[in-house]
Amino acid sequence: MSAVTASKSFRPDIEGLRALAVSGVIAFHFGYTGLPGGFVGVDIFFVISGYLITQHLQQEIAKHGTVNLWTFYARRARRLLPASLFVILVTLVAGYFILAPSEQQLYSKGALFASTYIINLWLIRWSLDYFAVDATNNPFIHFWSLSVEEQFYLAWPALLLLFTRIRPGKHGVFLLMAAVAAISFALCAWLTVVSQPWAFYFSPLRAWEFAIGGLASMALLNNWAKRFCYAPAMGWIGLALVIAAYLRVSEQDPFPGFIALVPALGTVMVLLGGVHQSAYGPKALLAVKPAQWVGKLSYSLYLWHWPVIVYAAMLVPDLTSVQRILLMLLTLALSIFSYRFVENPIRRNAWLMASTRRSLAFAALLTMTGVAVGYASSTFAKHNITSQQRMIAETAERPSTVRATDESCVLDLETVKPKPCIFGSQSSSQTIVLFGDSHADHWSTPLIDIAKKDDIRLVTYLKSSCRATRVTTWSIKLKRDYTECDEWRDLAIKEMIAMKPQLVIISQLSISHLNEEISDPSELSPLRRQWADGIKSTIQPLVDAGIKVVFLRDVPTHKAYLDKCVARALWQGRDPSICDTPRAAALNEGDAKIEKGIVSSIQNASYVDMTSFFCSDTLCHATIDGKLMFRDRHHIATAYAESLAGPLERAILKPAIAGAVKSQPASEKNL
Structure with a gap:
């Protein structure tokens, strides 16, 4: 995810925190069951962003009395948009060969929303639909967190300026920011129970995580907070909370809600504990070279890892451990490539850096390109849907x-x-x-x-x-x-x-x-x-x-969503029998x-x-006489049920x- 240079003093422990965050997310998505809560790495990123952005903005306000919003937006655009658009374009091209046309049509909309950083809003509506397409097949779903961050970057500087005007002085701004955090968290905790997709995807309900990061940066302006940060134990306790969240939180938990406090507060404690050098704190551990290297690549790694594992699982549903390791290496290679040849060259381009207007115009061009390509891809895919593909879709939807x-x-x-x-x-x-x-x-x-x-x-x-x-x-x-x-x-x-x-x-x-594992x-x-x-x-x-x-x-329960699997097989020129599931695995x-x-x-x-x-002695079938037997993994297709x-x-x-x-x-x- 995004990196922010908040001040002239580089914090290697923050780079290490980024490495820890992205490693957790990748391990979780690649199916490493030892870290069932790896997805909370996204929450770590949110807190880090709130901490660094608030610190940066406060420094600018202290120096100039205001914030140049357009310059701020231009820097963010140069940093984030080129790499994300590159990944979106490559994912769409790869999807043409892997996804069925009906999937291409749907997920191209995801590319369009990802390009405009509002995919989180699309996913709220999608998640509320009980019979929505399986989200794990969406190669753009991970852009939800980037959309939340971009929306934060858009609103937070203006909000901070407003706080400065309403209550001048560090204490006044601190109290207003604390009020935002409290209201956001209260609504988030409530909606986690009432309507979890809103609590998960809606940026105002995740604002508390950015806000507590901002509060941490502002707390350092107080002498008592600085003295508190000298305690090495605080950093270790914070790191322990993050690790505990990785090990104990799972998808089954009501998340974000109160549970998200564990990794969020843990991150705050590590950030505060790393302000001062200490031979006894976790700062030295987070500053080791491998962590620094991964942290530097964290944004690219986050962008690439999800489409890689999604497409691989479509092509090879039963990925082995060795194959997953190879996919991690592929993710790393793609990340290094985009970091060296896309992300950094554009981010540091002298011609763009010399003019805020150029940077913003370039950002607008990138956004429009993503929208145009996403729309064109959806339109093109619609024309590629054959009568057989349409029949499969209609059978699944009936x-x-x-x-x-x-x-x-x-x-x-x-x-x-x-x-x-x-x-x-x-x-x-x-x-x-x-x-x-x-x-x-x-x-x-x-x-x-x-x-x-x-x-x-x-x-x-x-x-x-x-x-x-x-x-x-x-x-x-x-x-x-x-x-x-x-x-x-x-x-x-x-x-x-x-x-x-x-x-x-x-x-x-x-x-x-119920997934209880017994011998x-x-x-x-x-x-x-x-x-x-x-x-x-x-x-x-x-x-x-x-x-x-x-x-x-x-x-039987099949290994894949049969409507999508059969449609993909036909598009790729393969026999639908590749979607059959061994009887021993299905029953x-x-x-x-x-x-x-x-x-x-x-x-x-x-x-x-x-x-x-549904099954022979060895296989549970996806189709019979050309008819789809299940509309997803384990619901009988209505047309077959009639027979x-x-x-x-x-x-x-x-x-x-x-x-x-x-x-x-x-x-x-x-x-």
Whole structure:
């Protein structure tokens, strides 16, 4: 990320902090699980930027009584825009050969927004869409933090000047800056719980991190703060906080919120502790030559690392450790090239440096170039979408019959009151219920077809990301325990018991997605024992009320988003079978065995396995007869789900309605 020269005195420990920050981010994105919180390196950058920019501006105000905003913006533009545009252009060119045209069209918009440094605003809207394209495929998503920094650079000098006019003197400005930090943090902490994408991407809600960096630089104007900085322990404590964040924070945590205080305050302590030379502080450690070298390249490394790993993972989904190391070396080579031949030559170009107007005009030219190329790339990609590519996209986008009929039939995360939706015959004497999450919803399409054909009343109880199993799970979206799911589930079960249908069909995302690593998945670990008890706790009240229950085994989970993978394969002239996933990787047989054992032990409950319609003995397929089988990694494509009406009826409904339900695998083999 960006480097700022704040004063004539160079701080090697700050360069070392940059190295620490970018190393954490790269390690996290390259899949090094030993640093689950490596992404907080971005927060370190924010604090450093706030510290250095505020220090620089305060020095200019003290010397001249004001800040030349245009000169400041010109310096920032020369420093940041050339390298970023170069990476954007190379990423777009590489994307032409790697991405499907539909992806090129979408991500070209990302290039356009990245060029204008507002991609963070685009990502807020994108993140709020439950069915948005997988963000990990977006080669420009990492520009969000650069957009936040650029927006800070645009607003902070003017705000600091305003503070100086409102409350002249260092104490007045300090208090106003502290007020900004407090308000920004309070809103950030609140929205982390209420609407996390806003807290994460919106620059005013990240302003507190820049502000506390600025407060640290201003604190040094006070003698008491200078004396405090002589304590070597402060720097070590700060460094320990940063390392603790790398080791203990994870994507599952409600971030940024209060957790972001750990790396942010740790960075402040290291910055303050490094003001004075001390043989006992961490300054000497951060100043070692390798750290200085990486710190100098930190901006280029940050720009290049993400498109490198994204494109590599698309071409080789199962990257080995050796391949990831080679990709790191490629990232390093690209960074050195852009630093030497793009970043530094333009940044230090005498002709541009001699005139603020030239620098600003050059910045405008670079920005317009990025916008024009991004728009042209999107337009060109649109014309390259073939009828086959369009059919794949339409297949992936087509909603289930339930969602197409009434989107509200699949409840959102916060809604607790069940909403039963009725399909098929309204007056039939035979009633069946479909109960579960989105993995139940994708079975709704064939079940509704069956209900209409056989004069059956089908009632759905569906809630997004809410498993039928009575176990409290963690919501990735809400960043907390999914208590709304627990309330909804209990109410839905009570309503089903009162309804007394002939059959309840349960389908859900399996326990395998809870990602508990144990040596033998067939063993009942504490989590799996809890899961098994939860299945029984869900089914038992239903069968005790005289209701038959069918528990559908979960579908396979593929290694890639199949709609994108198949579209890419066709664009690259490769067979879509490269998107197939080995059966052993797509299915957890141990978990299925546990589930089947629990369900089969309950009278009037049966376990039905439809895996043979998705997998052979060795592979789980991406397509069949040219049709996309899954619209993403683990949701059945609606068009393929329609073809499963006959097999599903033979496997479940006829035996159940006839009173002959028993545990059985689906026998038909159509692959």
